[in-house]
Amino acid sequence: MGAGQVKNILEIYKHRVIEIQKDARIRYVLVCKNSGSAAGSGITHQHSEIIATPVIPLRMKAELDGAKSYYAYKERCIYCDILEEELRVGSRVIIETERFVAFCPYAPKFPFEFWIVPKEHRCAFEDAGLDEIDDLSHVLASAIKRMRTALNNPSYNYVVHTAPNRIPRRDHWHTLGDDFHWHIEVVPRLQRAAGFEWGSGFYVVPTSPEDAAEFLRRSGGDV
């Protein structure tokens, strides 16, 4: 898919998330994509998934809690700090545009995992404006093309990490807008989790993020 088609899809994600969040019972709307059988996809045509739940999913909750603790301690967004450090160091950056950075995180769970993070601090994907969606469509299409070129068209997953439904409720925290920073996490499915990963929650990653980023930077990503 070219950037134009990816843009249409991102617009659909945004409008569906906004629509679903009007239902106050929904606490979280998770947008993800499974491409290829190794990524758990049982459907052969291209598709994404949007799953809304009446609770904040466990892992999202852990991520939100982590960001909130960091904010409570530093009075800064952890993702803004990560972005600043990644741009300073540079060796893990794959693509930088006016509004986004795609990079391999310092401590990935999987080899060649990468994140796409907006430079402007914003807690929710669905608040992204037209210019931001347009820029994101180029970054996402280009980064995925690089991954497909570099890794011989692997199965992959991506997940949009956004804020929970912000319909006011008692247990929502007042710093959510400041402490969380939406982003997309992409993982090519190159190896399967084994007993150690399953039992421990720890992940063995044989490729350094610097090597992965260099490999992805060198691969063609014109879209």
Next chain:
Amino acid sequence: MGAGQVKNILEIYKHRVIEIQKDARIRYVLVCKNSGSAAGSGITHQHSEIIATPVIPLRMKAELDGAKSYYAYKERCIYCDILEEELRVGSRVIIETERFVAFCPYAPKFPFEFWIVPKEHRCAFEDAGLDEIDDLSHVLASAIKRMRTALNNPSYNYVVHTAPNRIPRRDHWHTLGDDFHWHIEVVPRLQRAAGFEWGSGFYVVPTSPEDAAEFLRRSGGDV
């Protein structure tokens, strides 16, 4: 493998765990088995893995913390309570022997997941006596044979869930011996985790544990 060979392997697990735990730097010894490529095994011959870490792995910590909270609240071991309930209900039990129960848990993460839990409360696998190891070897060999028959020889993982290294240290809790209950968790790898599971930490399981247990009970498990 017959029960005799499995017994030898369990004895080796036990002696290796005891030996490794003599090193005070080791906080946890994780014993697991990956069988088949879909279970993440990169080695074709039969093997197990023993991985010792200087920290308690994340997921083990979550399990230990959960058991500890339950004990603090109820003054009873959660696994003893689960066993009592499973034996009372019966529909999720696969095998019951003098010393062990193999059953499909009430809320599994994966279809056909099953646990093997000793009836006698004990926090550590490595404290199991000869009679217990002997009984366990029959239950484990029989349950795996049933799984292989029922599910057409699937890839699978199992993980021994035991107490952390009990060399006394400041942050060890004095109820560990009472609140945790060692057991083995077995998972056939029938489907791959997709974006939703990865992003949410929630698992979609299409088979009820009652159906899974009945299917496993009916499959041949002579060893």
